[in-house]
Amino acid sequence: MSLKFKISIGIESHVRIFSNKKIFSNIKVFNNIANNNISCFEIGVPGILPVLNLFFINKIILLGLFIKTDIYNISFFLRKSYFYPDISKNYQITQNNFCFFKNGYLLIYNNYVNYSYYKLIYIRQIHFEEDTGKIIYKNKKSFLDYNRSGSILLEIVSFHNISNIYESILYIKNLQYILYFLNFSKCIMEEGEFRFDINLSLYELYSFLPNYKIELKNLNSFRFLFDIINYEIKRLIYIYINGGLIFSQTRGYNSLLNSSFLIRNKENFYDYKYHIDPDLFYLLLDKKKIFLFLIKIFNWFYILFFLNSRIRKIFFYFIYFKKIFYLFLILGFYYKIFFYIFNWFFKKNLLLFKNIFFKIIFSFEQILLFFYFYFYKNYVFLEKKFFFFLKKKFLTNNYFYKLLIHNNKNVFNSSYIIYNLNIFIINNLFFLHDYIYNKNLLNNMILFFLNKKIFIDFDLLKINYKNKVFIFREMDEWFKSRN
């Protein structure tokens, strides 16, 4: 008789957003000498009150739209209290569980040789909080540096849907790419801009989830992740077979011995005493604001990718003159005027343009899809030689498989990351399907569009996934070269 095990992993990733401001105080941040950039709030001078920088909320909504979460209109802040010299106030202000964004998903593609598959990884929530200070140990003394504290920290919590090491790596890679793409942060792990915790639990196949879970905290690199999970699985199976007790605990990683060590036993050892922060107000989102955001994003995308190289230059030229750029945004709002201007640009395919344009929903992704098709042809037309070259060389099936087999040893390198816009397109099928048939999500902004009663052409959504990659090839190469 053979035992078969299964693991389920949930990842909680922390991202420090790249910005010059702090959340609850107006001081600017530069990396200088220790304790140089501090306002009264970070030291915890008595009598001072937190004031939220609304600048960050505009930025965070972008990420929520990209990961396609449910947007909750109300949120507020909590105090998480514990005694530690990291925070001089002895409580941390977080948005825990009462955040804007919940229930999103992110798509990954794993290519085993014989069995390659797509998978949706469910994301529970995205929330932000205050960062803590730094403790430096020197000569048996501890020094405090509050320079970092007060800067914004973003947490992305996934469901325990991940069932593999490779999937977890792919998930983090995809997430990193999105964060870089939106100018949130460079995600350099060595400097602590991106770090993640892992919750792991092992159980028999076809059985329910166990009660315990094992936390692995503050991981900084992929190699550590690869090693520690392998070690933990072996350790757990060893205990399982020999009849030991497995209890929930948190563990750290020792890189020299390549093994993990116990930090503390129980999960709820500290009572964090969450309660509402009465100094700060409740946050409410407007639907109008989100709608305006969508238009902005759309225009931004449009300039970056879908226009020709010639036109792109012109629009970038516009950006420097801001007034004209705002005019462009307004054109996005009044789409009919937008439509007439496009006639002027492209007279050839006008019929196609008309027929589709009035039928499609004006959701953000639908518009993206449409323009993606529409300008793709022109893009090929202009740079025909380049594309033909690529098709002959890379896109034949034989070569595609060969490439995979060649890199079979390290799946990490061969694993084929699906980049941003491809995710959009593929996910769109699931996405629309959910929003049409789920009546509980009335608050969502997509239903705001659906109320106009415009139906969809599903034929548009049939896509060759393979062809879409090469538009972003430049971006791919850049991304791979970093690692």
Add this chain to the structure above:
Amino acid sequence: MKNKSILELHFLLKKKKISVLDLSKYFLKRIENNSFFNCFLDINYRNIFVNSLKSDNLFKRNTFNILTGIPFVCKDNFVNKNFFSTSGSKILKKFLSPYDSTLIKKLKNLGAIIMGKTNMDEFCVGNSNCNYFYGSVKNSLNTIFSSGGSSGGSSVAVSLKLIPFSIGSDTGGSLRQPGLLNNVVSLKPTYGRISRYGMILYSSSLDQPGIISTNILNCALILNSISGFDLKDSNTFFFKKEDYTRYIGKNWIISSFSKKFFGLSIGISRDFYFFDLDYDLRSNFEFVLSQFEFLGASIIYISFNFIYIIDSLYYIISSSELSSNLSRFDGIVYGYNKFLKFYNSIEKYRFFCFNNYVKDKLYIGNYILSSKIGRKFFLNSKKIRKFLLDDFQVKFNFCDFILTPVIPVSPWYIFDKRNNFFSKIYIDIYTTFVNFLGLPSANIPSGFVIKYNLSIPLGFQIVGNYCKESRIIQLCYEFQKINKFGFNSLWV
């Protein structure tokens, strides 16, 4: 000089009968002579001298305001650069803050002069001003009694006529109750009128700064200058700026020619007599009602929900917020720490430095927030608070104001054993629900009773709807005009 109001002092300064420096010298001398009462913690002579010369220059340039050159006094939990701001605690002994609070900064910019900081209970916790570290404050009228309230020092300073007005803070009647015991007027505006930036926090959803003076007109003039939107406090209102003295001397319905308060309706509930009130308080309260009826007001009977529970709900919320607000005083940054090991040191330090009253609240507050059983209390008290907010709005459709007594008992001795008992359970019953809902209110003195050869002051409390301070000031003005029980001869 000592009996004059702000406007009278202002006219003297305007006509240059006194310079500002002489005026501040006069009040300083009075403060020094009355050091027996122990109401001051810190006086900065150099600061007074410099500021009074500055505001003298303002008079020469004809760029003065109503408040230029007029001295005032502040409670010790308001932070200032030039003074030690301890908030009556051992931990913040000799603490100089790096910034000014907005409330003091606004008064400073107008030219008013801070004379010093007054005594208070440790972190505003407690009903009698018995500070074990800085000494207790004596009552101004009868030195055997306690001065009451957390902001006792600033109310004693006004009632002894050491100063024309002073500033205190209110969480659960800690500004109105000493106002009653020392026979002065005190006004607590709605939550969010005045910015709390620079006030050392007790419980941030209940706390609100207020004004103490002998006359309601002084309070209105100062409230004009202090109140307003502040960027640094996110709970302040963003309203249009209004004049709080605009209704003074007018009828309730402005177009009518009948009695002054014709059309006004005052709400009273039977629930306030549930506790065994003193006979003197009760008879005085009925006398006050007859005064309002004489002016033309009609009286309505109302019943309240949860009026008996509110005091304990207040106790839950305030103690739980106090435990998180005071967690920053752990001896690492504030106060020096003898104990070198980290984990033991916080426990020891906090054990030795806090008062017993504070420690009781910290234990309860931590229990309520942490345990699963205790958390029910916290959440349910929040729910009832939301319910009461809606419920009181219905009540204020029928009546314009609610009149209550301030405390149900007569004043108590300083070293009495009752002190412990009353401070927790019994004495806050009428004052806490105002802070619980964030309503505006004021305390008005309304007579004396002679008992055991001691003259004991009496008073009542007015509670209005949100943002109706100007109407409260109108009522108080008319009442004080007829009955000069407070320090009279202050009328302009």
